[in-house]
Amino acid sequence: MPSQRETLLIVDDEVAIRQLLRRKLSGEVYQCEEADTAVQALNMLANSPIALVMLDIKMPGKSGIELLPEIKSGYPDTAVIMATAVNDINVAVECLKQGADDYICKPFNLDEVSLSVQRALEKRRLQFEVRDYQQFLEERVEEQTGEIKKLFLGAIEALVSALEAKDRYTGGHSRRVTEIALALGNELGLSVKDMEDLRWGSLLHDIGKIGIHQVIQNKPDKLTSEEYEHIMTHAHVGAYIVKPMLNGKISEMIEHHHDHYDGSGLHQVIAGNDIPLGARIIAVADAFDAMTSDRPYRSAMSIVEAIDEIKRCAGTQFDLAVVNALLKTAETATI
Ligand SMILES: [Fe+2]
Incomplete structure (x- = not known):
């Protein structure tokens, strides 16, 4: 027996049949409504929730066969039972193929x-239960995915904090480079996905400095060429650190963020547009932040001086397109 009064709609042009079905089904706690035409049935479906339609196949005007697909497309949660004369069984079977629940x-x-x-x-109740359960599972998966993502981002933040704690001169550098790189990426019209990669690439671009000797990293004087070589290994080390947890595009950005556009950088194997765009963007953002920050051996340049210096290196150290994006970004004061 149903646990609540579900509404049934009896659609038949013969009043005697409607009354017969109503008497039987009302006695079984269903709420019964009647319609004598397809048009009236559609009106009633539009105005109140109907659990099940008992649908006469042969009616004057629009027949039950014509009405069935309209009910199924407009009210997919409504069950339909076709009512047919014995000699219409083939038609009734055809109705089952079109979505009727029974005849x-x-x-x-x-x-x-x-x-x-x-x-x-x-059957209708079971379908609802399956749907509710699916929705519950989807919500749980979404919740869990959010939790995993939060933990993952927390781990990345922790890595960046570990790097910044080790380097006494460049506190906040990775986060500032990220902001500048994203402004440049935006100016260059990067896709949402590429912007997301650029965010992680720039935040972690110097993560390989975790493997650099602290004395060298914090040396206030000019580096020897050996020390410089040692420091520059951080790009490769960083790519190696990041590879197992982020996609290949991000580790490549990190690997090549000190490459010079004209190929003249230290131990460089690619040049020009073969250098990933993210790496070319980070190179400009990195240089801009380094120039406009104080260092123990020099004070910060002004924004104008830093831009002039970067412009001077456009086409050699830096990609001209990225430098132009920096100029436009500086004009609109978003960095
Ligand atoms: Fe770097």
Whole structure:
């Protein structure tokens, strides 16, 4: 027996049949409504929730066969039982293929009608349960994915903090480079996905400095060429650190962020547009932040001086397109 009064709509042009079905089904705690045409049935479906339609196949005007697909597309949660004369069984079977839940034959065996209604409503309830469960599972997956992402981002933040704690002169450098790089990426029209990669690439671009000797990293004087070589290994070390946890594009950005556009950088193997765009963007953002920050051996340049210096190196050390993006970004004061 149903746990609540579900509404059934009996659609038949013969009043005697409607009344017969209503008497039987009302006695089984269903709420019964009647319609004598397809048009009236559609009106009633539009105005109140109907759990199940008992639909006569042959009616004047729009037939039950024509009405069935309209009900199924407009009200997919409504079950439909076709009512047919015995000699229409092939038509009734065709209706099942088009989404009807069952069919009953005239003259009706009222107990069979009752069973058919119970089965169709039970199937409908199960479909609701499956749908609710699917939705519950999707929500759980989304929740878990959010948690994993939060933990992952926390781990990256921790890595960046570990790097900045080790380097006494460049506190906040990675985060500032990220802001500048994203402004440049935006100016260059990067896709949402590429911007996301650029965010992680720039935040972690110097992460390889974790493997650099602290004395050399914090040396206030000019570096020897050996020390410089040692420091510059951080690009390769950083790419190696990041590779297992982020995608290959990000580790390549980190690997090449000190490459010179014209190929003249230390131990450089690629040049020009073969250098990943993210790396070319980080190179400019990195240089801009380094020049405009105080260092123990020199004070910060002004923004104008730093831009002039970067412009001077456009086409040699830096990609001209990225330098132009820096100029435009500086004009609109977004850095
Ligand atoms: Fe670097």
